[in-house]
Amino acid sequence: xxxxxxxxxxxxTFLLIIVLAGASxxxxxxxIYNRYFEETTQKLNADVAxxxxxxxxxxxxxxxxxxxxxxPLFGDIMHDMMSVNQGIEVYLLDKTGLxxxxxxLDHDSPDARVAKVDMxxxxxxxxxxxxxxxxxxxxxxxxxxxIFSAAPFEVNGREGYIYIILAGQEFENTMDxxxxxxxxxxxxxxxxxxxxxxxxxxxxxxxxxxxxxxEIIFVSNRFKEGDLKVRIQNAEKTxxxxxxxxxxxxxxxxxxxxxxxxxxxxxxxxxxANVSHDLRTPLSILQGYVETLRMKTDSLDVAERDRYLEIxxxxxxxxxxxxxxxxEYSKLEANQVEPKKEPFQITELVSDIHANYxxxxxQKKIDLKLDIPGEVPLVFADIxxxxxxxxxxxxxxxxxxxxxxxxxIQVRTLQEKVEISIKDSGPGIPQEEQSVIxxxxxxxxxTKQKSGSGLGLAIVKKILEIHDSTIKVISRPNEGTIxxxxxxxxxx
Numbered sequence: 001x002x003x004x005x006x007x008x009x010x011x012x013t014f015l016l017i018i019v020l021a022g023a024s025x026x027x028x029x030x031x032i033y034n035r036y037f038e039e040t041t042q043k044l045n046a047d048v049a050x051x052x053x054x055x056x057x058x059x060x061x062x063x064x065x066x067x068x069x070x071x072p073l074f075g076d077i078m079h080d081m082m083s084v085n086q087g088i089e090v091y092l093l094d095k096t097g098l099x100x101x102x103x104x105l106d107h108d109s110p111d112a113r114v115a116k117v118d119m120x121x122x123x124x125x126x127x128x129x130x131x132x133x134x135x136x137x138x139x140x141x142x143x144x145x146x147i148f149s150a151a152p153f154e155v156n157g158r159e160g161y162i163y164i165i166l167a168g169q170e171f172e173n174t175m176d177x178x179x180x181x182x183x184x185x186x187x188x189x190x191x192x193x194x195x196x197x198x199x200x201x202x203x204x205x206x207x208x209x210x211x212x213x214x215e216i217i218f219v220s221n222r223f224k225e226g227d228l229k230v231r232i233q234n235a236e237k238t239x240x241x242x243x244x245x246x247x248x249x250x251x252x253x254x255x256x257x258x259x260x261x262x263x264x265x266x267x268x269x270x271x272x273a274n275v276s277h278d279l280r281t282p283l284s285i286l287q288g289y290v291e292t293l294r295m296k297t298d299s300l301d302v303a304e305r306d307r308y309l310e311i312x313x314x315x316x317x318x319x320x321x322x323x324x325x326x327x328e329y330s331k332l333e334a335n336q337v338e339p340k341k342e343p344f345q346i347t348e349l350v351s352d353i354h355a356n357y358x359x360x361x362x363q364k365k366i367d368l369k370l371d372i373p374g375e376v377p378l379v380f381a382d383i384x385x386x387x388x389x390x391x392x393x394x395x396x397x398x399x400x401x402x403x404x405x406x407x408x409i410q411v412r413t414l415q416e417k418v419e420i421s422i423k424d425s426g427p428g429i430p431q432e433e434q435s436v437i438x439x440x441x442x443x444x445x446x447t448k449q450k451s452g453s454g455l456g457l458a459i460v461k462k463i464l465e466i467h468d469s470t471i472k473v474i475s476r477p478n479e480g481t482i483x484x485x486x487x488x489x490x491x492x
Contacts (some may be wrong), residue, residue, distance in 0.1 A: 014201075016206060018197070018201075018265075021144055035133075037309065038133070038135075038147045038167065039147075040132060041134040041147055041166055041167065042134075042147040042148070042149070042166060043131065045132075045137050045149050045164075045166050046130035046131065046149055047130060047149070047150040047151075048088075048149040048166070048251040049150050049151035049161075049162040049163070049164050050080075050130075050149075050460050051433075052061050052077060052090070052150040052151075052162055052164070052240050053153045053285075054149050055161055056073065056077055056331060057153055057155055060073050061073075061156055061239060062074070062092060062155060062160075062298065063154070063155065063158055064158065069092060069100055069101040071101065074092065074101055074102070074103055075103060075316050077090055078090055078104075080102040082245065087166070087167050088164060088165065088166060089104045089140070089164065089165040090102060090162065090163075090164050091101070091103065091105075091117070091139055091162075091163040091164070091165070091388065091462070092161075092162065092163075093117055093160050093161040093162075093163050094159075094160045095159050095160060095161075095384070096116070096119065097116050097117040097118060097119040097122070097161075098115075098117075098326060099115040099117065099139050100117060102139065102314065104140065105139065105140070109137055109187075114140075115139035115140075117136065117137045117138075117139060117163055118136065118137050120465075121134050121135065121136040121137070121148075121211075122136060122148075122150045122161060122163065125148070125150055126150065126151075126152070130149070133147075134147075134149070135147060136148040136163070138165060139165075141434075146165050146166070146167055147165075147166045148163060148165050149164045149166060150162065150163045150164070150168060165213050200301060202241035203450040208488055212238045212244065215232060215238075216232060216243060216247060218246065219231065219247070225252055228251070228255050228258070230251075231251060232244045232247060233247050233369070234249055235247070235248050239344055239417060255403075282316070282319040282322070283319065285312075285315040286312055286315045286316060286319070289308050289311050289312050289315075290312060292308060293305065293308055293309075293312075320360075322455075324367050325361075326365060337385070337466065339381070339382035339385055339466050340382050340384075341380055341381055341382055341467075342380070342381075342383065343378040343379070343380050343490035344378060344379065344381075345376075345377070345378055346376060346379045346386075346411060346420070346487065347372050347376050347387065347411055349383060349386065349387055350370065350372070350390065350411055350420070351370065351372075351395065353387065353390055353391060353409075354409055355392055356369045360398055361398065361407070364398065364404070365403045365404045366398065366401055366404070366405050366407055367404075367405070367406040367407070368406075368407050368408075368409075369406065369407070369408045369409065370408075370409050371408060371409065371411070372410075372411045372412075373412060374412075374413065374415055374419055375413075376411055377418065377489045377490060377491075378413070378489065378490040379418050379487040379488065379489060379490060380487070380488050380489070380490040381467050381487045381488070382466075382467070384464070384486065385463045385466065385467070386467075388458075388459070389460045389463045389464065390409075390420065390422070390462060392456040392457065392459055392460045393422045393457075393460060393483050394407070394422060394458075395456060396407075396456055396457065396483075397422055397423075397424035397481075397483075398405040398424075398427070400427065400481075401424045401425055401426045402425075402426070405422075405424070405425040405426070406425050406427070407422070407423065407424045408421075408422070408423045408424075409421070409422055409477060410422075410423070413489070414486060416485040416488065416489050417487065417488055417489055418486060418488075418489055419484060419485070419486045420481070420483040420485055420486070420487070421482055421483070422483050422484075423480060423481070423482045423483075424481055425480045426480055426481055426482050427477065428475045428476050428478055428479050428480055428481055429473065429475040429477075429481055430477055431453070431476075434473050434475060437457055437473065438457045438458055438460070438461040439458060448485070460483075464485050467487060467488075469485055469486055469487060470485065471483060471484070471485040472484045472485070
């Protein structure tokens with residue numbers, strides 16, 4: 001329906017443009033033709049006034065002995081002229097352009113006004129040697145300009161001009177009547193031909209112009225009906241390249257969002273299942289040992305009671321840590337954590353963390369080393385989140401490193417970044433599992449016997465993503481593991 005309305009509007013618009021163009025063409029053609037006709041007529045008859053003076057004024061004077069105009073002479077002149085061309089009007093002018101006499105004027109009427117012709121066009125015409133296209137005044141209609149012929153004369157000491165309008169009132173009336181009829185016929189024929197031609201051309205043009213739009217509508221309907229893989233082919237090469245590429249990008253974004261929603265739904269179900277399982281174990285231990293303590297209060301000795309309480313405490317600690325990690329990860333996953341980035345000395349932070357973990361390292365007889373070669377610049381990051389990421393990596397390294405093993409923390413400058421590496425001598429991670437260990441509840445098969453929720457590395461990955469950084473793992477079975485990430489150096 002949208003396409004049909006658009007095609008109709010385009011067709012009507014195109015038709016109106018053709019009609020207006022046709023009317024403009026006719027008007028311009030008429031104007032040019034009139035100009036051409038007038039210029040041709042004037043050049044062909046430029047010497048008429050000069051010939052009239054040479055032929056008529058040699059035998060008779062335009063003035064009588066009493067100084068009045070020789071009206072019979074001008075009657076004969078007008079008669080001769082009109083026998084050749086009825087559109088010609090002859091005027092006798094004095095030196096100032098005042099009309100002394102003309103057969104076409106009623107000089108005896110009491111209301112007759114004295115006509116005067118502007119001499120500037122006449123002088124210009126004579127200066128051009130009667131070759132230019134020049135319009136002069138029409139004594140019968142001062143508001144109009146007409147083509148003319150003019151020539152000066154001097155007879156018996158009197159000077160003046162013969163001024164001949166080459167397209168007079170009679171000619172104009174005839175032209176107007178003919179033009180109205182001709183223009184009507186021309187307009188009707190031109191309009192019919194224009195409409196017919198425009199209709200054929202418009203249908204083809206609209207069909208051609210809207211072919212890409214029809215394809216976009218067709219693809220959009222298929223996409224709406226559920227075909228999420230359909231796309232506009234060669235979108236960047238179509239006439240509507242911007243619309244086509246935008247649709248394809250929009251479709252890709254929609255499909256990507258749908259896949260993300262499906263993935264989130266899948267992960268939500270996995271999260272519920274995993275959380276239920278992880279919470280059930282420490283809760284079951286807590287419930288079991290608390291019930292045992294209540295039931296055997298009188299029969300348990302001090303050592304057994306302490307052992308039971310220690311198990312309850314460890315289970316509650318593990319439960320607390322698990323809940324804390326779940327809460328922390330859920331906030332990171334939901335993008336509810338806004339990093340408060342600031343410049344700080346990463347070496348001081350790493351040194352403090354190293355000192356805090358020395359106690360745990362001594363208990364497991366692990367050699368925990370800190371390597372900071374040279375001077376390290378400030379980094380620009382959220383100090384709390386970075387501390388959490390390093391702690392999770394150290395927890396992971398300490399957990400999977402056997403007694404009398406070693407863990408090494410290294411900080412070094414790398415171009416405009418500061419790189420932090422944590423290396424352990426643990427069992428290592430198989431190559432095929434390295435890509436999934438940063439997903440929640442994913443653990444390497446080589447380390448599954450160790451207790452843990454599987455959220456530590458997932459939290460590290462999310463923290464680094466917030467800082468537009470990534471974490472790399474380098475590991476081989478039985479050769480230990482290196483976790484490495486970088487932070488932007490502060491250049492302020």
